[in-house]
Amino acid sequence: MKVAFFTDSFRENTGGLTRAVITLHDRLVAAGHTVRVFTLPQTGGPLHPGDVRPVRSISLRPVPGIPPDSHLAWDYREIRHELAAWRPDIVHLHTVFPVSWLGLWAARSPGIPVVATYHANVRSAAVLLPGGKAVSAAASFLIRAMYNRCDAVIAPSRFAARELQAMGVRQPVVVISNGVDLDRFVPLDRSVREEAGVSPPAGGATGSGGQDRPVTVLFAGRLSPEKGVEVLAEALAAVLPEEPRLRARIAGDGPLAGVLRRVLAPHIAVGRVRLLGHVPWDAMPGEYHRADLFLFPSPAETQGLVVLEAMATGLPVVAVRAGALPELVRDGESGITVPAVEAEALAGAVLRLARDPELRRRLGEGARAVATEHEAGRVLAQIVALYGRVVGLSPGGQEVNRCGAA
Numbered sequence: 461m462k463v464a465f466f467t468d469s470f471r472e473n474t475g476g477l478t479r480a481v482i483t484l485h486d487r488l489v490a491a492g493h494t495v496r497v498f499t500l501p502q503t504g505g506p507l508h509p510g511d512v513r514p515v516r517s518i519s520l521r522p523v524p525g526i527p528p529d530s531h532l533a534w535d536y537r538e539i540r541h542e543l544a545a546w547r548p549d550i551v552h553l554h555t556v557f558p559v560s561w562l563g564l565w566a567a568r569s570p571g572i573p574v575v576a577t578y579h580a581n582v583r584s585a586a587v588l589l590p591g592g593k594a595v596s597a598a599a600s601f602l603i604r605a606m607y608n609r610c611d612a613v614i615a616p617s618r619f620a621a622r623e624l625q626a627m628g629v630r631q632p633v634v635v636i637s638n639g640v641d642l643d644r645f646v647p648l649d650r651s652v653r654e655e656a657g658v659s660p661p662a663g664g665a666t667g668s669g670g671q672d673r674p675v676t677v678l679f680a681g682r683l684s685p686e687k688g689v690e691v692l693a694e695a696l697a698a699v700l701p702e703e704p705r706l707r708a709r710i711a712g713d714g715p716l717a718g719v720l721r722r723v724l725a726p727h728i729a730v731g732r733v734r735l736l737g738h739v740p741w742d743a744m745p746g747e748y749h750r751a752d753l754f755l756f757p758s759p760a761e762t763q764g765l766v767v768l769e770a771m772a773t774g775l776p777v778v779a780v781r782a783g784a785l786p787e788l789v790r791d792g793e794s795g796i797t798v799p800a801v802e803a804e805a806l807a808g809a810v811l812r813l814a815r816d817p818e819l820r821r822r823l824g825e826g827a828r829a830v831a832t833e834h835e836a837g838r839v840l841a842q843i844v845a846l847y848g849r850v851v852g853l854s855p856g857g858q859e860v861n862r863c864g865a866a
Contacts, residue, residue, distance in 0.1 A: 461550070464563065465485060466552070466563030467560070470482065472741070475682060476638075487839075491844070494511075540569060543567060552574075552577070553610070557602055573611045573850045575612040575846065576613050580762060581760045604627050604628040604629055608630050614633070616638045616784070618787060620635075636842045638768070638839070639836040640772050642832065642836070648774075676752050678755065683714030686758065687712075687714075695806035696708050696755075700727050700733070709751065710734070713738045752813075753820060754775045754776070754777045759800040762783070764788060768831055771795075775827060776823035778809040780802075790830065
């Protein structure tokens with residue numbers, strides 16, 4: 461099958477959305493499919509290897525209320541001709557603006573079927589920007605206008621599917637996880653951790669003096685308001701004085717890095733908190749292996765890829781009871797959930813896990829079990845089956861609206 465991806469980013473070592481797109485791309489190619497990726501020219505790092513077609517664009521950086529990395533793509537005519545000549549079996553849109561609109565329009569003339577995946581909770585994140593309500597309303601309009609012109613829509617969680625319906629998306633929404641590579645993200649053997657000199661796994665301390673070893677909590681994500689970073693800072697500031705063995709590692713960068721430095725300054729000064737900055741994706745398994753538990757207070761995830769990765773390595777998770785996170789972090793089974801925006805509750809959950817190695821072990825095993833439900837190979841099979849139904853290659857497909865029919 462020939463598949464055309466449209467995505468604003470295909471650069472290595474970026475956020476969860478791009479990692480999900482790259483993982484699906486690599487799995488499709490490995491399975492013998494042909495994938496061509498239409499994306500914006502990238503800065504700050506190399507494009508992921510593949511058949512990549514940069515799309516001409518101009519920066520919207522000076523426009524008030526628009527994120528600084530926004531672009532306006534204007535390569536429509538060339539892309540339309542390329543799709544008409546190449547004739548992919550299907551077009552898969554992965555972002556809302558701007559590149560995916562080119563893909564949507566360009567697919568209409570030759571009648572190429574289109575599916576779209578709702579990766580990012582654009583509407584909720586937009587509320588936190590300058591002029592947030594207006595930007596959020598505009599984002600909802602763009603999502604509704606785009607997805608109602610597609611043949612199928614994919615949501616990575618039941619929460620995301622409900623969000624799409626609330627925004628007025630009328631097309632049937634299929635829930636398919638972004639998936640996680642269980643070969644890349646694996647629990648680290650206890651003996652290996654001992655030899656590496658890192659704290660024991662989620663099961664707790666072993667050996668003489670083991671109970672005095674540090675307990676490490678990890679956060680990974682963009683340091684921005686929609687990830688709950690301010691609540692993260694408050695929770696860590698509250699719990700660190702309560703448990704001398706506790707250490708924190710924070711992987712990521714973003715506009716709220718200064719807030720973390722200010723709030724956690726006393727603990728950073730003595731080495732109990734480390735701000736790691738951007739950590740390449742290839743290095744993230746090592747970060748998960750250094751940790752004993754994962755803390756993630758983001759209230760608006762469409763799935764939470766870093767949470768899935770942490771769970772795949774056997775880490776129990778402390779998360780907020782909001783967005784899609786409760787679908788992964790099942791309270792008392794694979795982690796602990798607390799109400800959103802409650803730093804005290806987050807601190808209490810971290811303290812409970814830090815002091816109970818048996819609970820960490822049990823919830824860590826449960827976390828790995830949940831992650832296996834989202835194995836990337838299983839996800840690939842679901843995606844390919846959906847492609848087949850949309851293009852009419854497999855039995856049981858339903859009548860769908862072609863692009864632009866909405």
